[in-house]
Amino acid sequence: MSDTTPALTTPALASGxxxxxxxxxxxxxxxxxxxxxxxxxxxxxxMARRHASGPHPGSDWLDGLAVPNPQFDYALLTLGASMIxxxxxxxxxxxxxxxxxxxxxxxxxxxxxGFVNMVMYSLNRMGVEIGAGEYxxxxxxxxxLALAVVVVGLLYLGxxxxxxxxxxxxxxxxxxxxxxxxxxxxxxLVWTVTWFTVYVVK
Amino acid sequence: xxxxxxxSTAPGVPVExxxxxxxxxxxxxxxxxxxxxxxxxxxxxxxxxxxLLVRLDLTSATEFVTLSSDSFAQGFAxxxxxxxxxxxxxxxxxxxxxxxPLQIGASxxxxxxxxxxxxxxxxxxxxxxxxxxxxxxxxxxGWANGVDLHLxxxxxxxxxxxxxxxxVATTIMTMRSPGLYMDETPPFTWSSLVSASMLVVxxxxxxxxxxIIYVDxxxxxxxxxxxYGVWERIDWIHRTPQLFIYVVPVLGVAAxxxxxxxxxxxxxxxxxxxxxxxxxxxxxxxxTNFAITGEGADIIDGVEGVxxxxxxxxxxxxTLGLLGLLGLxxxxxxxxxxxxxxxxxxxxxxxxxxxxxxxxxxGAAVDWLEIAGRGNDGNPQLRMTTWVTGQQSVLIYGAGLLGLLxxxxxxxxxxxxxxxxxxxxxxxxxxxGAGALLAFxxxxxxxxxxxxxxxxxxxxNATAVYSGWIDDSGAEGLSAxxxxxxxxxIAGAGLLLLNLLISVGLKKGLQAxxxxxxxLSPEWMLPSPPPIGEADDLPMLTSGTPLLDSTDSEEVTA
Numbered sequence: 001m002s003d004t005t006p007a008l009t010t011p012a013l014a015s016g017x018x019x020x021x022x023x024x025x026x027x028x029x030x031x032x033x034x035x036x037x038x039x040x041x042x043x044x045x046x047m048a049r050r051h052a053s054g055p056h057p058g059s060d061w062l063d064g065l066a067v068p069n070p071q072f073d074y075a076l077l078t079l080g081a082s083m084i085x086x087x088x089x090x091x092x093x094x095x096x097x098x099x100x101x102x103x104x105x106x107x108x109x110x111x112x113x114g115f116v117n118m119v120m121y122s123l124n125r126m127g128v129e130i131g132a133g134e135y136x137x138x139x140x141x142x143x144x145l146a147l148a149v150v151v152v153g154l155l156y157l158g159x160x161x162x163x164x165x166x167x168x169x170x171x172x173x174x175x176x177x178x179x180x181x182x183x184x185x186x187x188x189l190v191w192t193v194t195w196f197t198v199y200v201v202k
Numbered sequence: 203x204x205x206x207x208x209x210s211t212a213p214g215v216p217v218e219x220x221x222x223x224x225x226x227x228x229x230x231x232x233x234x235x236x237x238x239x240x241x242x243x244x245x246x247x248x249x250x251x252x253x254l255l256v257r258l259d260l261t262s263a264t265e266f267v268t269l270s271s272d273s274f275a276q277g278f279a280x281x282x283x284x285x286x287x288x289x290x291x292x293x294x295x296x297x298x299x300x301x302x303p304l305q306i307g308a309s310x311x312x313x314x315x316x317x318x319x320x321x322x323x324x325x326x327x328x329x330x331x332x333x334x335x336x337x338x339x340x341x342x343x344g345w346a347n348g349v350d351l352h353l354x355x356x357x358x359x360x361x362x363x364x365x366x367x368x369x370v371a372t373t374i375m376t377m378r379s380p381g382l383y384m385d386e387t388p389p390f391t392w393s394s395l396v397s398a399s400m401l402v403v404x405x406x407x408x409x410x411x412x413x414i415i416y417v418d419x420x421x422x423x424x425x426x427x428x429x430y431g432v433w434e435r436i437d438w439i440h441r442t443p444q445l446f447i448y449v450v451p452v453l454g455v456a457a458x459x460x461x462x463x464x465x466x467x468x469x470x471x472x473x474x475x476x477x478x479x480x481x482x483x484x485x486x487x488x489x490t491n492f493a494i495t496g497e498g499a500d501i502i503d504g505v506e507g508v509x510x511x512x513x514x515x516x517x518x519x520x521t522l523g524l525l526g527l528l529g530l531x532x533x534x535x536x537x538x539x540x541x542x543x544x545x546x547x548x549x550x551x552x553x554x555x556x557x558x559x560x561x562x563x564x565g566a567a568v569d570w571l572e573i574a575g576r577g578n579d580g581n582p583q584l585r586m587t588t589w590v591t592g593q594q595s596v597l598i599y600g601a602g603l604l605g606l607l608x609x610x611x612x613x614x615x616x617x618x619x620x621x622x623x624x625x626x627x628x629x630x631x632x633x634x635g636a637g638a639l640l641a642f643x644x645x646x647x648x649x650x651x652x653x654x655x656x657x658x659x660x661x662x663n664a665t666a667v668y669s670g671w672i673d674d675s676g677a678e679g680l681s682a683x684x685x686x687x688x689x690x691x692i693a694g695a696g697l698l699l700l701n702l703l704i705s706v707g708l709k710k711g712l713q714a715x716x717x718x719x720x721x722l723s724p725e726w727m728l729p730s731p732p733p734i735g736e737a738d739d740l741p742m743l744t745s746g747t748p749l750l751d752s753t754d755s756e757e758v759t760a
Contacts, residue, residue, distance in 0.1 A: 023372060041410025045410065141414040
């Protein structure tokens with residue numbers, strides 16, 4: 001900057017507060033970065049143990065467990081569908097289309113709950129028993145973390161959706177809901193990577 | 203603590219409760235910052251006392267002097283955790299929470315209640331952590347539920363610090379005064395952003411690992427060997443290169459104080475931002491848990507060696523570059539700045555980061571290149587000896603504590619409205635400086651000359667290590683030097699608390715005007731201390747050195 005520009009050098013005080021529409025989005029971005037590294041830490045631990053488990057990793061790694069692929073696939077499809085409805089809700093809320101927005105948010109939450117239910121069912125069907133073996137403990141911890149991220153995303157989406165549609169926060173509310181939808185997309189990515197590592201590559 | 207509660211508050215902003223209950227529910231960044239600073243100094247004393255007990259034990263290779271064979275490992279682990287998660291990270295997070303909004307013309311932190319929640323979560327988790335250790339929990343603890351409790355407390359600490367770091371980073375990214383671009387922000391703000399961002403991408407790795415350790419320890423102990431499998435997987439957060447992330451704000455403090463005393467802008471601001479960023483970036487230490495420790499890679503060679511040497515080299519170059527830039531600013535001024543506690547401590551802290559990076563660089567190079575047979579024929583690599591303790595001491599006690607001393611002396615007028623006693627400050631500087639040097643020299647030489655083991659990596663069973671390790675080559679004397687240093691550090695921390703009590707608590711310190719140092723950055727345009735609550739009138743900033751700009755403008759006009 002110029003050293004001689006009086007307008008820049010006077011310690012003037014300005015009344016009023018500037019709008020900060022990006023604050024929640026940036027904070028959500030930082031949270032996503034943190035969660036990415038948390039999952040990297042957990043999945044890195046998983047892969048390191050898998051690598052160290054013997055000369056032929058994968059031979060007896062699952063301890064006789066069979067992964068129910070169709071159920072996990074349906075869960076993933078459900079999550080994908082919920083991402084579409086979440087963006088539908090965002091699109092509608094930006095246009096103040098309350099009817100569409102309510103419908104889309106409700107559908108998203110329903111699909112999200114359906115996804116959680118499907119994963120729990122799949123784990124039960126698979127017979128993952130905590131404490132029964134190395135794979136079981138690692139799968140329980142990594143899957144539990146990924147599911148926790150999805151549940152947090154669901155809560156965030158529901159809360160921001162309600163605030164946005166409540167109309168008390170105006171344009172900033174729509175941006176906040178956008179941040180929640182971004183987080184939901186991220187949660188879906190977290191689940192996909194975890195599922196691929198623990199249940200596909202194994 | 204003195205407070206000016208006559209804020210002109212903005213409409214819709216809740217007025218801060220001036221009663222003690224207000225500290226519990228505060229949404230004011232200044233109160234949250236103060237809570238973090240004062241509490242972290244108290245935990246510093248606790249961690250340092252434990253460190254002293256551990257080091258006293260190391261003065262005898264055949265018997266335990268202060269702790270027992272059961273509690274030695276836990277004392278060792280607790281002192282490390284206290285010095286990082288309870289002291290150095292939260293202390294500078296607190297300084298950032300207080301100073302950063304004032305430096306960028308923001309009315310508050312981006313998420314003030316999240317910041318308050320981060321403090322109380324940190325506080326409660328710290329109490330639980332201490333409780334777990336007291337109940338024979340923690341790594342190597344004999345109480346299984348206590349080990350689990352320790353892991354939960356550790357998770358709470360990490361989540362709390364992450365919440366605070368995200369709040370600080372988001373504030374800097376989105377709440378700067380309109381016109382204050384990122385390349386105009388004061389160096390402390392920039393260093394806070396670098397440190398907070400690096401905390402956000404490094405500490406969560408620990409969370410992911412803790413989840414697995416917890417599940418395995420609580421349910422079946424299938425593959426992590428119970429309480430013995432905990433420490434080696436979480437120790438990376440107390441070691442270099444990760445420690446560099448914690449001391450990045452010290453570089454910002456040093457730059458603020460040196461430049462203000464020289465009354466100069468740095469000759470090339472982008473170079474300053476780059477060098478600070480380099481130290482933070484090269485401090486990313488999470489990878490070492492997989493590459494070097496954790497799952498059993500016991501010798502540094504090949505790629506790990508190259509990466510480690512490069513990381514330490516980067517931190518070394520970054521620190522050297524910043525110190526060079528600051529030196530140029532002093533030379534440009536053509537007269538020596540006035541000596542003060544803050545200036546001495548800032549200069550020493552910056553120099554000790556350089557020493558820490560240099561020691562790391564030498565250690566990694568020696569291990570990698572197998573100089574003097576390190577890593578062969580039963581000779582442990584330096585990273586498995588107390589060489590590591592020396593590095594921790596120079597960075598946490600030397601750079602961290604001296605940096606905090608500099609920051610507290612420099613910003614005390616802005617934080618409490620009073621200047622700290624300068625004579626006590628100088629004594630404080632001498633005690634901490636001498637203590638840090640002794641605490642660094644003793645174990646570093648012991649690791650280099652006598653191969654005294656850093657017990658965890660030799661064998662998790664402390665008793666087995668120290669009964670099997672027959673010392674006849676001077677390690678006991680060198681350990682005593684380290685212990686004397688830590689004793690001096692306890693005195694130094696006590697002096698700091700005493701100075702705060704006398705100057706601030708008893709109001710004996712000089713009442714400060716807005717800019718008692720003739721400093722440059724925006725926070726010195728505000729009253730000392732700024733009123734609590736969110737002020738309606740915010741400074742309109744377009745520069746990180748508005749007060750220097752004013753002087754320049756007057757000179758041009760004249």
